[in-house]
Amino acid sequence: MGTGTPATETTMTSTRPTTRNTWQRAAVRDLLENSAEFRTAQQIHDLLKEHGAKIGLATVYRALQAMSEAGEVDVLRTVDGEATYRHCSSGHHHHLVCRSCGYSVEIAARPVEEWANEVAAANGFTDVGHEVEMFGLCAECSKR
Amino acid sequence: MGTGTPATETTMTSTRPTTRNTWQRAAVRDLLENSAEFRTAQQIHDLLKEHGAKIGLATVYRALQAMSEAGEVDVLRTVDGEATYRHCSSGHHHHLVCRSCGYSVEIAARPVEEWANEVAAANGFTDVGHEVEMFGLCAECSKR
DNA sequence: AGCTGCATGAGAATCATTATCATTATGTGG
DNA sequence: CCACATAATGATAATGATTCTCATGCAGCT
Ligand SMILES: [Zn+2]
Ligand SMILES: [Zn+2]
Ligand SMILES: [Zn+2]
Ligand SMILES: [Zn+2]
Numbered sequence: 149m150g151t152g153t154p155a156t157e158t159t160m161t162s163t164r165p166t167t168r169n170t171w172q173r174a175a176v177r178d179l180l181e182n183s184a185e186f187r188t189a190q191q192i193h194d195l196l197k198e199h200g201a202k203i204g205l206a207t208v209y210r211a212l213q214a215m216s217e218a219g220e221v222d223v224l225r226t227v228d229g230e231a232t233y234r235h236c237s238s239g240h241h242h243h244l245v246c247r248s249c250g251y252s253v254e255i256a257a258r259p260v261e262e263w264a265n266e267v268a269a270a271n272g273f274t275d276v277g278h279e280v281e282m283f284g285l286c287a288e289c290s291k292r
Numbered sequence: 293m294g295t296g297t298p299a300t301e302t303t304m305t306s307t308r309p310t311t312r313n314t315w316q317r318a319a320v321r322d323l324l325e326n327s328a329e330f331r332t333a334q335q336i337h338d339l340l341k342e343h344g345a346k347i348g349l350a351t352v353y354r355a356l357q358a359m360s361e362a363g364e365v366d367v368l369r370t371v372d373g374e375a376t377y378r379h380c381s382s383g384h385h386h387h388l389v390c391r392s393c394g395y396s397v398e399i400a401a402r403p404v405e406e407w408a409n410e411v412a413a414a415n416g417f418t419d420v421g422h423e424v425e426m427f428g429l430c431a432e433c434s435k436r
Numbered sequence: 437a438g439c440t441g442c443a444t445g446a447g448a449a450t451c452a453t454t455a456t457c458a459t460t461a462t463g464t465g466g
Numbered sequence: 467c468c469a470c471a472t473a474a475t476g477a478t479a480a481t482g483a484t485t486c487t488c489a490t491g492c493a494g495c496t
Contacts, residue, residue, distance in 0.1 A: 168442060168493050190483080204445040209484065229373040229452085230483070244415055253415055260404055260424075268428055271388055271397055276428030280404075284412055284420030312462050312473055334452080348476040353453065373483085374452070 167214070172203050176211040177220070177235075185250035186224050186232035224281060246286035255282075311358070316347050320355040321364070321379075329394035330368050330376035330387075368425060390430035399426075 175196055180187075187195070193208045212233050215221045222236040224243070234243075237254060240261075245252040260280055268276035319340055324331075331339070337352045356377050359365045366380040368387065378387075381398060384405075389396040404424055412420035 166442070170443065170493075172444075188483090202445095206446080206485080207444055210443080213484095225369045225373055229369055229375065231373065244412060244417055244420075246417070255411055255415075257407070257411075259407055263401070263403055264426055267399055267401075268388060268426055271399075272431030272434070273388060273390070273426075273428035274434045276388075276426055278424065278426040280422065280424045282408055282412060282417075282420055282422040284417035287416030290416070290418045310463095310473070314462075314474060316475070332452090346476095350454080350477085351475055354474080357454095 172201075172207050173211045173214070175199075175201050175203060176208060177215065180215075180221060180233065180235035183234070184252060186234045186245065186252060187250070188226075188230050188232050192233070242280040242282070244282045244284065246289055247283045248285055248289040251286045251288070316345075316351050317355045317358070319343075319345050319347060320352060321359065324359075324365060324377065324379035327378070328396060330378045330389060330396055331394065332370075332374050332376050336377070386424040386426070388426045388428070390433055391427045392429055392433040395430045395432070 176192060179192060179195060179199075189209050189212055190205070192212070193203070193205045196203050196208070212221065216223050216233065219238060220235065221233045222243070224232045224234070224245070226232060232250075234252060241254045242257055242260075243252045244255055257280060260278075264278045265276065268274075320336060323336060323339060323343075333353050333356055334349070336356070337347070337349045340347050340352070356365065360367050360377065363382065364379065365377045366387070368376045368378070368389070370376060376394070378396060385398045386401050386404075387396045388399055401424060404422075408420065408422045412418075
């Protein structure tokens with residue numbers, strides 16, 4: 149996987165990622181950083197509006213896209229294909245998600261990582277990645 | 293949630309799922325059983341038409357939906373949320389999929405199953421299931 | 437303050453999937 | 467073999483999420 153490098157060089161002044169700081173993106177980021185649940189773009193949009201933010205839906209989508217490309221958020225698909233986003237710690241990890249309330253826990257899976265690589269190699273595959281997600285009922289939701 | 297139970301009882305004769313055998317469904321089933329790749333509904337539709345079958349796209353979707361509910365095929369989502377289908381052996385298993393040609397291999401993961409259960413229990417989760425899929429380049433596609 | 441260009445927002449446009457609904461044909465029973 | 471009840475089909479409209487368009491706005495810099 150290559151790293152996207154914007155090549156907008158004019159002279160030799162600034163080589164910044166040319167990404168601007170708008171309150172809209174900050175709002176999306178803040179909301180995600182204060183939630184332990186996976187949410188859809190539309191849910192996020194609704195929540196922001198409830199908080200009085202006058203932000204467009206397209207902007208939310210763009211912010212989420214940018215953040216996911218930057219590795220700031222993880223994306224999961226619901227059974228019917230909807231994308232859900234959650235702020236996540238950097239680095240490789242997986243999730244244990246409550247299928248009732250959306251609460252999720254990040255989990256490391258050292259043994260699985262190795263197993264995955266072995267299986268891949270044994271089948272002649274290269275450049276292999278994997279997706280491991282677990283769904284269940286959290287302790288809270290189990291008490292019902 | 294909940295299990296859909298067709299309640300079309302007339303007298304007390306047959307409680308069959310009242311599912312009819314049409315050549316269209318047979319065609320979809322046949323095509324899938326002769327392929328080791330995950331395909332989208334539209335790809336399947338195209339392939340069928342190329343084979344001279346005069347079948348509607350909606351019918352393909354319905355056939356796939358029925359088959360997946362019956363556990364005859366597995367469904368995977370591409371990164372952009374498209375559903376792909378493949379005929380699969382019955383029983384729990386996972387996949388190693390080529391992200392270039394779609395070729396895939398079924399894999400058992402005994403160790404992973406146990407690991408998953410442990411992690412789930414350790415976090416107080418119940419009724420836990422998991423999704424484990426691996427994506428890479430198959431031996432063939434790697435030679436390029 | 438003045439510029440430049442990415443970002444925003446409202447709505448149109450896509451695209452996959454589902455719903456309609458009139459028509460066809462499967463499975464059954466006579 | 468024929469008639470019937472009805473699930474299945476197919477052409478098309480509808481839905482819903484995500485992306486694109488483009489005129490206007492604003493962040494970053496001089
Ligand atoms: Zn919960
Ligand atoms: Zn991993
Ligand atoms: Zn391949
Ligand atoms: Zn498993």
